[in-house]
Amino acid sequence: MSKKNRLHKGTLATKAFKRLTNLAFPLLIYSFIGLSDGEFLQTFLITLTIFILLMMIGFVFDLIKYIRTAYYIENNRFILKSGLIIRKEKDIQISRIQSIDTAESLAHRLLKLSKVTIQTPGKNILLDAISLKQLEEITQQLYDLNTAIEVPTNIDISDNVSEETLAKPDTSSTPSEGDLLYQLSITDLIKLTLLNTSAIRSFIVFFFASSFVSNILIDFVFEQSDQILRVPILVLLFIALGIFAMIYLFSAVITIIKQYHFRVFSTDTQLTIKRGLLETNSQTIVLDNVQSLEEKQNWLMKLCGFTFFSLSIATHEQEDEADSNKENDTNGKIVLFPLVKTDQLTSLIESCFPEYHLASAKLVTPKRSIRRFIQFQLLFFIVIATVISKFFWIYAWIPGIILILLTLLFGYLSYKLNGYALSENEVTFQVAKTFSIKRTYLLKERILTMKVNQHPLLKRAALAKVSCFSAQGQLSQENQLKFIDDKDAFELFNWFKPKNGGHDDYESNKS
Amino acid sequence: MIEENAPLHKLDKAVIQYDKTNSLVNGLFYAIGCAVLLYIIDRFEWPIVYAVLLIILTVFIFCIDYFVLPYLRYKSIRYEVHPTYLEILKGIFFRTREVIPIERIQQVLIKDNPISRRYRVQSVEIQTAGTNHTVPLLLEKEAQALKKGMMERIKEVQSDV
Numbered sequence: 001m002s003k004k005n006r007l008h009k010g011t012l013a014t015k016a017f018k019r020l021t022n023l024a025f026p027l028l029i030y031s032f033i034g035l036s037d038g039e040f041l042q043t044f045l046i047t048l049t050i051f052i053l054l055m056m057i058g059f060v061f062d063l064i065k066y067i068r069t070a071y072y073i074e075n076n077r078f079i080l081k082s083g084l085i086i087r088k089e090k091d092i093q094i095s096r097i098q099s100i101d102t103a104e105s106l107a108h109r110l111l112k113l114s115k116v117t118i119q120t121p122g123k124n125i126l127l128d129a130i131s132l133k134q135l136e137e138i139t140q141q142l143y144d145l146n147t148a149i150e151v152p153t154n155i156d157i158s159d160n161v162s163e164e165t166l167a168k169p170d171t172s173s174t175p176s177e178g179d180l181l182y183q184l185s186i187t188d189l190i191k192l193t194l195l196n197t198s199a200i201r202s203f204i205v206f207f208f209a210s211s212f213v214s215n216i217l218i219d220f221v222f223e224q225s226d227q228i229l230r231v232p233i234l235v236l237l238f239i240a241l242g243i244f245a246m247i248y249l250f251s252a253v254i255t256i257i258k259q260y261h262f263r264v265f266s267t268d269t270q271l272t273i274k275r276g277l278l279e280t281n282s283q284t285i286v287l288d289n290v291q292s293l294e295e296k297q298n299w300l301m302k303l304c305g306f307t308f309f310s311l312s313i314a315t316h317e318q319e320d321e322a323d324s325n326k327e328n329d330t331n332g333k334i335v336l337f338p339l340v341k342t343d344q345l346t347s348l349i350e351s352c353f354p355e356y357h358l359a360s361a362k363l364v365t366p367k368r369s370i371r372r373f374i375q376f377q378l379l380f381f382i383v384i385a386t387v388i389s390k391f392f393w394i395y396a397w398i399p400g401i402i403l404i405l406l407t408l409l410f411g412y413l414s415y416k417l418n419g420y421a422l423s424e425n426e427v428t429f430q431v432a433k434t435f436s437i438k439r440t441y442l443l444k445e446r447i448l449t450m451k452v453n454q455h456p457l458l459k460r461a462a463l464a465k466v467s468c469f470s471a472q473g474q475l476s477q478e479n480q481l482k483f484i485d486d487k488d489a490f491e492l493f494n495w496f497k498p499k500n501g502g503h504d505d506y507e508s509n510k511s
Numbered sequence: 512m513i514e515e516n517a518p519l520h521k522l523d524k525a526v527i528q529y530d531k532t533n534s535l536v537n538g539l540f541y542a543i544g545c546a547v548l549l550y551i552i553d554r555f556e557w558p559i560v561y562a563v564l565l566i567i568l569t570v571f572i573f574c575i576d577y578f579v580l581p582y583l584r585y586k587s588i589r590y591e592v593h594p595t596y597l598e599i600l601k602g603i604f605f606r607t608r609e610v611i612p613i614e615r616i617q618q619v620l621i622k623d624n625p626i627s628r629r630y631r632v633q634s635v636e637i638q639t640a641g642t643n644h645t646v647p648l649l650l651e652k653e654a655q656a657l658k659k660g661m662m663e664r665i666k667e668v669q670s671d672v
Contacts, residue, residue, distance in 0.1 A: 314640055314641070447612075447615075448611075448612075448615050448639045448640060448641055448642050449609055449610060449611045449612075449615070449639060449642050449644070450609065450610050451607055451608060451609035451610070452513060452607070452608050452609075453602075453605060453606070453607050454512075454513045454605075454606050455604050455605045455606065456604070459512075459513070462512075464512075464513070469639075469641065469642050470641075471639075471640040471641045472641065473641075474641070475641045476639075476640070476641025476642050477641075486512045486513075487512075490512055490515075493608070493610065496610060497596065497598075497610050498593070498595040498596050498612060
């Protein structure tokens with residue numbers, strides 16, 4: 001049994017830093033509310049008191065947690081004991097460790113600490129803040145016990161490997177992070193921001209939500225007040241453009257901070273993704289754990305010949321609370337190539353996922369399905385827009401018409417683009433969204449279940465819905481093709497149904 | 512097409528009685544809800560026609576739930592355990608046919624409640640790495656046989672997802 005170790009004292013500072021960043025935004029908003037009421041000093045003092053109180057309470061909890069947390073190695077198991085009131089013990093079998101991932105927030109970097117996640121296929125252990133020396137010791141110990149572990153690459157362990165360890169046949173070389181498969185430059189990150197429609201969508205939401213539009217712009221247009229129409233329309237246009245530029249600039253800064261130096265390294269068994277300017281992340285994905293691949297392309301990206309690529313993995317337990325803000329790993333979805341040239345995608349995928357073919361989908365949605373994609377949404381928007389226009393806000397029909405047009409567009413795109421492709425072991429689902437198109441690639445062996453839905457009205461029109469589920473995070477990802485010909489739905493269903501598992505085969509095998 | 516080569520196993524007719532008892536219990540909740548709404552109608556002196564409509568609607572829903580749905584449910588559910596997969600067909604109006612490969616199954620649970628125990632009726636819940644599936648309204652011996660059959664087949668297949 002190895003000696004029990006505590007986390008680094010700096011964990012108190014990193015947790016306080018995290019709490020500070022989490023609390024700052026809501027408290028700032030609260031202060032601004034006070035500012036608008038004209039009671040700035042009073043609100044500021046209240047905010048400051050709440051802030052200090054919360055920080056102090058948090059610090060006491062963190063201190064107790066720090067004192068009660070210990071990790072050690074015993075009988076080929078890595079054990080973490082923790083808990084504020086109830087003592088929890090979590091252990092993982094060292095031989096099942098797949099990788100040791102590291103992440104460093106700004107506080108971690110200043111204090112030369114690292115946040116470490118030790119991953120197995122079943123569960124993970126998270127060490128919130130340990131020194132680089134501690135990390136080195138842990139990885140060395142674990143590496144000695146299990147040569148299959150991917151060692152974190154922020155530290156060059158090989159420099160510190162003892163002669164004795166080097167002499168062992170299986171541990172003679174440290175596993176490298178692999179070949180560089182993909183990276184994003186600053187220019188790519190700016191391109192990524194420009195091609196990402198989320199900034200445009202934020203602007204549209206901002207535009208309609210702001211009272212400036214509802215109270216001033218629409219009045220200008222519809223009341224046709226000559227006095228204010230001549231100059232202010234230009235001014236308003238400038239303001240709108242300014243806001244638009246600001247949103248883009250803000251998105252660009254955020255993207256650069258988060259995705260700075262985004263690199264993907266590949267070995268035969270795993271991929272490692274590294275990124276981040278202030279908070280750096282190194283994440284390992286074991287290829288055997290990949291459940292599906294997904295390509296998403298918005299219309300702007302399509303026009304410029306780029307695409308966005310992600311993958312899904314299965315996780316078997318809840319991420320630790322301290323790690324829940326790991327932006328890249330929400331619900332088991334991991335961004336692999338945030339921006340990649342469409343013509344380079346096949347070769348990239350071939351090099352790390354040779355079993356996938358990424359077949360193009362055949363388009364299968366019949367014309368009689370179009371109305372089914374849109375009928376309920378249209379009815380909903382018409383009723384809502386009419387009611388709001390009549391009783392609450394006279395201009396509600398404008399966003400109403402925009403939503404109706406978008407719904408019509410969605411119906412047309414679903415008809416034009418939805419489809420699937422089948423090969424012996426792989427299926428491609430292609431589904432249109434209003435502003436993008438999503439293609440999901442699944443291996444038959446990774447599909448959990450497949451189901452076909454039909455009701456009498458669909459049956460009469462010879463249509464059906466087909467859904468295919470694969471593991472994603474702790475739950476599942478559903479890929480659904482709606483309103484396709486029932487023959488196509490059952491082609492998919494029968495493709496998935498095991499061929500050699502029917503009763504006839506079973507009986508004949510038995511005899 | 513969804514009914515073509517449907518799974519072989521049908522439910523036992525005895526489960527209808529249990530389903531009807533369930534409907535009676537539901538009816539009790541409808542009655543309580545109806546009474547609360549009637550009180551509100553009376554309290555705020557809304558037109559009496561609302562009360563009449565409410566009573567008619569409650570009785571209608573109860574009748575459908577008691578006299579019609581148990582028979583339709585009994586007829587709608589079918590399942591079959593093949594050597595490598597489980598197939599379920601169910602749904603009265605929205606028909607769903609699903610295939611669950613045995614190698615994907617992680618857990619098989621048998622569920623019951625005080626009323627179902629009286630009628631020896633159980634449901635079997637099948638869990639995979641991210642989905643749940645239920646075969647409801649099985650007699651106890653059918654549920655046990657289904658679970659046993661699946662567990663045996665799961666042992667034969669190996670998978671780590």
